[in-house]
Amino acid sequence: MARITVKQLNGPVLCEDGANLLDQLLRGGAFVDNPCSGKGICGKCKVRILSGKTCEMSDTEKNLLKEQEIREGIRLACMTEVYGDVEVELLKKERKHEVLTRGYLPEFEKDTFGGGYGIVIDIGTTTVVTALIDLVSGEELASASMINAQKHYGLDVLTRITYEYEHPQTGIRELQDAIVHSINGMITEVCDEAEIPKEEIREIDVAANCTMMHMLLGVDARSIGRAPYRPEFTEAKRLPASGIGIEAGKDTLLYCLPQVSGYIGADIVAGAYVCALQKEKGRVLFIDIGTNGEIVLASQGRILCCSCAAGPALEGMNISSGMRAAEGAIEDVKITPEGNEIKVIGGQEPVGICGSGILAVVKELLRTGIVKKTGAFIKKEKLEEDDYRFPMIRVNGTKREFVLHEKPEILVTQGDVRQVQLAKGAILSGFTALLEKAAITMGDLDKVMIAGQFGAHLPAESLVGTGILPEEVKDKLIYVGNSSKTGAYMALMSARAKQEIEELASEMEYIELAETENYERIFADSMIFP
Structure with missing residues (x-):
């Protein structure tokens, strides 16, 4: 038997020799950031081994850690097996997250209740x-x-x-x-x-x-x-x-x-019901952006919908310094000749960057020409040394990185930009495919309604600046907040709302993007930054 003692937990975790450290820490109630669910991809489940015997470190694990971290006894919990008694220190604490609880509520007729x-x-x-x-x-x-x-x-x-x-x-x-x-x-x-x-x-x-x-x-x-x-x-x-x-x-x-x-x-x-898409006479696009981007288009009485795999980048995951929208997360960025101006959730020292932050910084990298519309960083040697952007770009071997914050060090890598680019391509291609199906253009839209936890933190400048939405709709954006909860509230308060929501679901036409004509071309075009 192995005995895992965790510095931040009251009691030890007992397990078999050879057990996976991440599995056992989670079983014991420890907080360990593991966006990839223990697949050995994200490199976020870092812990420090203070004493005891563990398995040898694989080359894959070494590539996900810095040399300094390896010298300090840091391991990836998902790639570590324990043998005998092991003492572990957790490196991250669970932080208070921002959760959106309110949203737009239309007028509707409520039922009469006798109590309860x-x-x-x-x-x-x-x-x-x-x-x-x-x-x-x-x-x-x-x-x-x-x-x-x-x-x-x-x-x-x-x-x-x-x-x-x-x-x-x-x-x-x-x-x-x-x-x-x-x-x-x-x-x-x-x-x-x-x-x-x-x-x-x-x-x-x-x-x-x-x-x-x-x-x-x-x-x-x-x-x-x-x-x-x-x-x-x-x-x-x-x-x-x-x-x-x-x-x-x-x-x-x-x-x-x-x-x-x-x-x-x-x-x-x-959300579609809260926004009354079934009653819309005009052309309205409804978007809920997250790990999946769900899109609904109401056009001339027809309601089309699709889902695109935006990936977890827009929620701060699969980003080298990424995190959820919690205290310590950078949520907005402005690059200036005097340096980087950052806004941090909770007003404290930054520890990482969340989804709205990574979109903001990519928007700024594009605006300042540090990143080209292909998504590639400019070459540092093409800049004059007195150019304010010169010290902001770091060359790490053959890779270029943007120094967002120095102490603690928070970088934006070429891989991070590519993750945002893939998400942008997925979402914009979803919009485009639905519009083509309805035979209309972005300019024909009357409103673009943005819903959800993440959408509430996305200013028009970031959406348009990164090309997730085109310039034509910049002044047509309406934020509706947590429309999912609002729809549940309307269903609770009205039997008629329940019936209409069920009718709406049956009327919504689901479009499978992969089966859409010329979708590969649409996706490739959507990948290019503005």
Whole structure:
């Protein structure tokens, strides 16, 4: 047996000799950043081995660490096996995240209730938001938010689906237990705050992406991760909340909003309903940008939708110094002749850069000519030494890097720019493909509505400056906030809203981008920066 003692944990973690260190740390409740879910790709799960025997370091692990880190005993937990007693120091603490809980609420007719309370929940891949609602007044009495506890099984939907593949006997139940336990904790929190007994909750309405909805209900999500990417269900669900372990009233109803496809979930249907796309006379583009970019186009009574794999770069992952939008994350950047002006969440010393920050810095790199429209850094030797940009570019072997911040050192690498470029290409190509399908242009759009946690932090300058959106729509952007939660609220308060949301889901036409004519050309053109 091996005994892992963690400096920041109260008790040791016991395991078999040869056990994977990351798995055991997560099992023991330690926070270890692992965006790639232990695949040995991201290089973020760094810990310091203070004493004890571990496996030899592989060449792959050495390439992901700096020489100084190796000398200091730092290892990647996902690539380390433990033998006997090992003492470990965690290098990162979990930071307070910014979570968007509010959004645009249109006027609508509410039902009349005789009493009681309701709960609305928005389950995102990254965050979960819960609110307690007085059914009589429609007032929000309390709200709670947290990072999705399923993060231990992967930071995106595909790594969590992979977890189900790799753990066929236990994975589905583990993922369900994680989210249900989180929901129970938040329900207790909001009820305690409002001094309301949980037994008085009559209904819980949930909006979530398709994978999260499957995992909440304990339904196998593996079919969403393989071609033809068909979910086990898309229709709205009504069932007793107690049936999946949610602790509320004995007869509390759980209502799960409908979905369209494996990658257009109830969160997007809810957002489309909040924005009244089914009633739009004009041409409106609705966007929810995250690890996946979900896009809905309403044009002359037709509602088209698609999903593009933007990748985790826009949420700060797969970026060399990337992190979630938490305290210490750089969220905005301005490059000037006097140096880099940065804005940090929480107003403290920076420790990394989040999604809005990486978009802002790429926008600035393009504006100042440090990065060309092909996505490549300019050659440092082509700059005069008195050029203010000269010291900002560092040559690391054959690679060029931008020095964003010196102490602590935060760099933007060529690989980081390429990650943003791939995300930009995926999102813009999705817009373009939908517009071509509807036979309209960007200039024909009346409004572009941006929803979601990440979208709320994206100024028009970054979206247009990086070319995710073209210049023609810069003055047509409308930010609608957490429309997923708002849609769940409307469903809770109105039986008619429930019916209309279900009708809307059935009317939305899903377009598979990979099967779109000339999509490879559209994607290649969309990769070029402005």
